[in-house]
Amino acid sequence: MKKNIAVLPGDGIGPEIVQEAVKVLDAVAKAYDHEFNYNYADVGAIAIDKTGTPLPEPTLKTSLESDAVLFGAIGDPKYDNNPNAKVRPEQGLLTIRKALGLFCNIRPVKTFDALLHQSPLKEERVKGTDFEMYRELTGGIYFGEKKLSADKNTASDLCQYSKVEIERIAHKAFAAARKRRNILTLVDKANVLETSRLWRRVITAMHEETYSDVELRYLFVDNAAMQMILAPNQFDVMLTSNLFGDIISDEGSVIGGSIGLLPSASIGETHALFEPIHGSFPQGAGKGIANPIAMILSASMMLTHFGMDDESTAVRNAVVLALEKGVCTPEIFPLNNYTTSDVGDFIANIIS
Ligand code: IPM
Ligand code: MN
Numbered sequence: 185m186k187k188n189i190a191v192l193p194g195d196g197i198g199p200e201i202v203q204e205a206v207k208v209l210d211a212v213a214k215a216y217d218h219e220f221n222y223n224y225a226d227v228g229a230i231a232i233d234k235t236g237t238p239l240p241e242p243t244l245k246t247s248l249e250s251d252a253v254l255f256g257a258i259g260d261p262k263y264d265n266n267p268n269a270k271v272r273p274e275q276g277l278l279t280i281r282k283a284l285g286l287f288c289n290i291r292p293v294k295t296f297d298a299l300l301h302q303s304p305l306k307e308e309r310v311k312g313t314d315f316e317m318y319r320e321l322t323g324g325i326y327f328g329e330k331k332l333s334a335d336k337n338t339a340s341d342l343c344q345y346s347k348v349e350i351e352r353i354a355h356k357a358f359a360a361a362r363k364r365r366n367i368l369t370l371v372d373k374a375n376v377l378e379t380s381r382l383w384r385r386v387i388t389a390m391h392e393e394t395y396s397d398v399e400l401r402y403l404f405v406d407n408a409a410m411q412m413i414l415a416p417n418q419f420d421v422m423l424t425s426n427l428f429g430d431i432i433s434d435e436g437s438v439i440g441g442s443i444g445l446l447p448s449a450s451i452g453e454t455h456a457l458f459e460p461i462h463g464s465f466p467q468g469a470g471k472g473i474a475n476p477i478a479m480i481l482s483a484s485m486m487l488t489h490f491g492m493d494d495e496s497t498a499v500r501n502a503v504v505l506a507l508e509k510g511v512c513t514p515e516i517f518p519l520n521n522y523t524t525s526d527v528g529d530f531i532a533n534i535i536s
Pocket of ligand 1: 274277278430
């Protein structure tokens with residue numbers, strides 16, 4: 185198969201981890217006789233430095249014209265603590281999500297047996313954790329009207345959802361549950377928020393009409409945050425709105441022992457983007473210590489999206505082997521001295 189992939193390395197450790205994902209994809213292309221063409225483009229702080237905007241027009245065009253986007257990470261400390269910054273790297277990510285219509289963000293939280301001892305939680309609680317978070321990505325408070333009063337003393341962010349926005353992601357989440365352990369947990373704040381009550385009505389109706397074979401559970405987000413720590417292995421598919429999903433997916437990401445392990449897929453009707461959950465880790469840039477596994481697993485999700493299931497599984501299996509053999513960066517195996525590119529080499533070699 186021939187695929188055009190837009191590669192947006194971004195900031196901080198982004199370029200280093202993207203390089204390893206491309207190395208692994210090249211190994212896949214060779215072993216399975218595919219052709220992957222990579223079209224590189226700038227996004228984030230580096231794009232602001234070069235052009236004044238975090239998502240320059242050519243980057244958007246390349247992304248729109250590609251079969252998928254491989255996205256590294258964005259963010260730079262010089263913007264983080266400056267509420268008056270006119271442009272921010274994060275706007276690049278939000279704009280591309282909206283422009284590509286990527287309403288469905290999938291974040292799998294699956295622990296690796298070889299790393300259970302790394303988890304901040306007790307091993308017996310974490311064991312067997314394998315759930316997928318479906319986070320709505322192009323609506324809600326992230327994209328509602330923002331206001332700041334003339335005297336700058338009052339501000340608001342509107343949280344708005346429509347039935348259509350809820351239904352289109354819920355279809356994907358119900359379908360995912362059917363292929364897994366058949367449980368869908370809707371995470372919301374329906375005891376307080378009108379938007380959450382709309383989510384409940386819409387999801388309950390869909391459940392009755394089309395998905396009654398799936399077990400539907402409801403959980404308030406504050407309770408969900410607690411349950412994820414108490415018994416993360418109770419979840420199968422979680423479905424939630426943009427902001428709640430942002431927060432609890434970071435919580436989910438450390439359950440397995442390192443934030444450097446978790447990939448994500450952002451899917452729309454016509455486009456798809458794959459990125460690790462972690463940020464740009466600027467302090468780690470250029471040192472060869474960034475864990476490339478979340479990025480490599482994001483590439484594996486991209487292969488699944490292309491219908492290349494065997495290839496995707498081969499990448500995942502190679503990652504599991506690397507972790508079993510202790511081949512990973514210092515935050516996981518501090519004594520083993522493997523660099524970012526050693527980890528990529530090891531995984532690519534297994535595939536080729
Ligand atoms: C994420 C990130 C983004 C978000 C930021 C960088 C805009 O935290 O993908 O979870 O809040 O969605
Ligand atoms: Mn986040």
